Amino acid sequence: MVDLVEPTLQSPEAVIQLLSARGGDSYFGEPVTVLEHCLQAAHFATADARSPELIVAALLHDVGHLLHDSGEDVADHGIDTRHEELAVYLLGQHLPPSVIEPIRLHVAAKRYLCAADPAYLAQLSPSSLLSLSLQGGPMAPAEAATFLAGPFALDAVILRRYDDDAKIEGLNVPGPEAYLDHLKALWL
Template sequence: HRSLSTALAHRSLSTAFVQPALRPLSAEDASDVEAVVDASARRLFSLFERHGSSDYIGEPMSITEHSVQTANAALKAGETDMAVLACLLHDVGHLCGLEAGHAPGMGGCGTPDHERIGADFLGALGLPQDIAYLCHHHVGAKRYLCATVPGYQERLSEASSVTLQHQGGPMSPAEVAAADADPRWPLVLRMRRYDEAGKDPHAAATSPRDFEAPLRAALPASVVQQLDAAAASPLAYPLSPFASGYASSCVETCV
């Protein structure tokens, strides 16, 4: 066992998260990338605007309120734009479940496997893989802390305790060892701290749109990187035809 402060300690992330550089683009390619960026950004904000007012898995707030509070906590802590955006989008899988019309699972506390659904969705829209990674592993952070920090599980909210049982419970020793070996893991744990801070029903209301500029700035290089990967191999299509069409279908309808 370890203390919570030790578990959340910063570690050098210089080699853990590397943002791709945007290569020079022709006018035609730049126009295509701009269209994907615009469609993806509008797709994400449309999800919040259409479904974000839904209750946040048993907590006294909406999904949008929780997401924005989590992002603001990361921003206040001095995290990078990438980490702040991951905090904003970490529960987008719940919004995807609502859009699909799925009844809440996990004891009525949201979309099962929402972390994987959200990560797949973000990757399909061209978001940086680091953001998708953080989204995918934010549930694992809770499981890790329950396994390694004495008393942590007992301090979970009722809703978080319910979902834990549907998410695999505390990590096994082998899972903890694998997490400890990942240089990205300290940031995942810090995200959990911001996730917990984002549950204040009395916090001043702000909007996901407050983060639109950094979101649009993060997209072009990762979109180009994924499209380049797709062009390099007939077997590689990180931006699948289905996903691209799914994003583009909202160009006229997203607000």
């Protein structure tokens, strides 16, 4: 486990503030920052008229990467930060399962897609391939079937597609505040 830099996230405003304040690091060898990556994923979900829950899940799916200080080259050192579990740990009591579960499952969804779709595996970026190996590699057939039968698996796969697409350098999209109303409406 890595050291956490934020012990709690007590309000929707605090979540938006965290994204804004700590999202400036580059996103693991991709040509965008973590914040740009999250905003693009949320924008793609919005453009597809997805539910507020899935839009917020897209916005926050990588918030776990903002909660540790292990550096953006952490995967190069053979460390999986389990960022999806960090997000669940800190936000699980504040957001419903329809938001939290796709976040929790978005890494599993990548491992599922790598098993189910060879074309998906073939187009992964080098940094995504490196993290895949740390995350357990493509699912075995029985594991893939179990994953797909679980609740929110389809939402997690949809989120994963936005995650993979959200690496476009210089794309102009709305900022974090655009999602504050959704976040407030879902906050528990």
